[in-house]
Amino acid sequence: MCKIAILERYALLSSGIRSILQVRKECELIVQAKSVHELVNSLNGSIPDVIIFNVISAENSGMKPLKNLRRKFPKVPVLLIVSEHYVDCFEEYIRMGVKGLLFNTSDGEDLVDAIKKLKQGKEYFPVKVWKVFKESIQSHKPLKVRDKTLTDREVSIVKLFSNGLTYKEIGAQLNISPRTVETHKRNILTKLKIHTTADMVKYAYRNNILT
Incomplete structure (x- = not known):
């Protein structure tokens, strides 16, 4: 048994x-x-x-x-x-x-x-x-850098956060876990030297990332 x-x-x-x-x-x-x-x-x-x-x-x-x-x-x-x-x-x-x-x-x-x-x-x-x-491993190829700061994946995550999606919703769209979304967001905030999601949304609007 x-x-x-x-x-x-x-x-x-x-x-x-x-x-x-x-x-x-x-x-x-x-x-x-x-x-x-x-x-x-x-x-x-x-x-x-x-x-x-x-x-x-x-x-x-x-x-x-x-x-x-x-x-x-x-x-x-x-x-x-x-x-x-x-x-x-x-x-x-x-x-x-x-x-x-x-x-x-x-x-x-x-x-x-x-x-x-x-x-x-x-x-x-x-x-x-x-x-x-x-x-998944094979798809992890080097990504192009946009604005000399963010990768294509990070730009996608900024767009999705700016559209009001949650960690779980973003993960479902990008086929990654909510935990990985959180890691990406943390890296984005560090790269841009900002502190909040609101700051990230402002950055997206000012740099035409949402278009």
Whole structure:
């Protein structure tokens, strides 16, 4: 019997995973928590065989809770539920010790297969994950510099912020994670020697970036 712990902020989403596990006799859900703190307290000293963590609903691409998970459970394999928009975080996830990545569009059989492999001490990075990761790496070519300051990607982000989009909305449009959008914004503010989003919008108008 494989003991499973789920880390998910929204009960409605975790119920889908729970329903898949309930029909598989070899999987036992021992805890379902919204935070690492709640997960640790709910386990009462018992250790799961696999932790499933949906980073899509977590802030900052799930980096902070993932670090806490790795610190609290260094020997327990973590399976992340991700989307293709988070491909820019894949390398960092793996470097942090994640043993498996599963797209949120995967079916129940994929989930169970991933759990089995992780319990056996193996990794789970399906072909589709590597394909998306490879395409992302290949697309990271040097970008032209506009106005001798901002890259094409940064100009795009300035435009989107100026149109009132959120980090998540910008990430969805550019196929990057909200965390990467935040990093780009920080770099933009540093390059332009400004401090706020309002300053960035002013810069966009004064330099005709919105046209």
